[in-house]
Amino acid sequence: MKYFISLLMFFLLVFLIYSYIPKEYNNNYFYMGTVINVQIKSSKKNISKIFNEVDNILKEYHQLTDRFNEYENLINIYTINNTSNQLEIDPKLYNIIDYSLNWAELSSGLFDIGLGNVIDVWKDFINKKRELPNLEELTKLTKKEIKLIPPNKIIGGSNIELGGVAKGYVVDVIANYLKEQKINDFIINAGGQVFVGKRNKDYKIGIKNPDEMGSLLVIKGQNINVATSGGYERFLEYEGIRYHHIIDPNTLFPSDYMQSVSVISKEGRLSDVLSTLLFVMPIDEGLKLVAKLDDVEAIWYDNDLEIIKSSGFNKYE
């Protein structure tokens, strides 16, 4: 009997310990034209509720920032782009546009969320659905400026495209939600955009070398966001020149200063905007910009695939 009780106690103890060991969970979401993968490690029991809420967040931001579809009872980018009226918009959408316009001003227009139609033309060209566009035609597609009226209105009829900021923004919202739920060990991967949380050892994030399959550069850290912009994933080679879809607002042609750039910062929105911005800037100017910003580092692959790092980058290696 004594024997039996001690055995029972032992199993009870094992069971108790086991139920408090954090487990790994993994979920995929299909929004914003990509797969968003959320991995969390937690000993909580209500994980499916948390994953559902993440789905709600993603769905809401997906619909708000969608420029191709309209939804019932929702004013989104599609609505804004296809009217000339003044519209009252959701504060979430207002904030994304406001954040983007601030960066547009800070970068003297080099970060541009008004190039939707131009990007569409280039995407069609890359997908071999049309001839090589010319500058005259592209210039006609750039429409009037985007104007917000505080606290919650916008003037419609512009040409908004939030591809350079929306994913970073929603990744922040999800990360904050998970932290509120006391889930600190997480990885959110939204294609070109990774947010990692906090745990007892550093996360290892791989950045692909733009040309060689398989070769990786590894970044180590916690509570950071990494975003990459590159022209190497989807492109078309035409008469010896590579065309992709990250457009230099000055030339309205694909930017060709580098193969790719990755930005590390504390915020998804910041990494996302900066990687887009740095991609359309000469590398030496980008280095100067990064040096001015707190808690921001970057790494470039130039056109010869040489690696250039910002001054504080080594703390992530």
Next chain:
Amino acid sequence: MNRTDFKLIFIILFISILSLILLKNNDLKIAHVYYENNLILKLPLNKNKIYTVDGFNGMVVIEVKDNKVRIIDEISPLNICSKMGFIKESYETLICLPNKIIVTIESNKKIDTIIE
């Protein structure tokens, strides 16, 4: 508690630690095929074979060859995932967005995640 109790506890601990070690050293790579969030197929990479699964637009054909995996046929506008070629490392992923099919590789991973 007497000596037998301790012996028993020791034996159980020994077995559990041993099984942990043995399980961890399993180095076989397995490709996991997901349709949305559902794991629909596990493919051992040490066996050359061609598999078909149902994607959103119809059949998706997956080939395992020489410890690598690729998609050889699927119905989609741009056929991006067929063009991606082979993957073999745990940080690599094949994504067929129109077909909602994702292929990942599970093994003892050294890297937590990768930026595409």
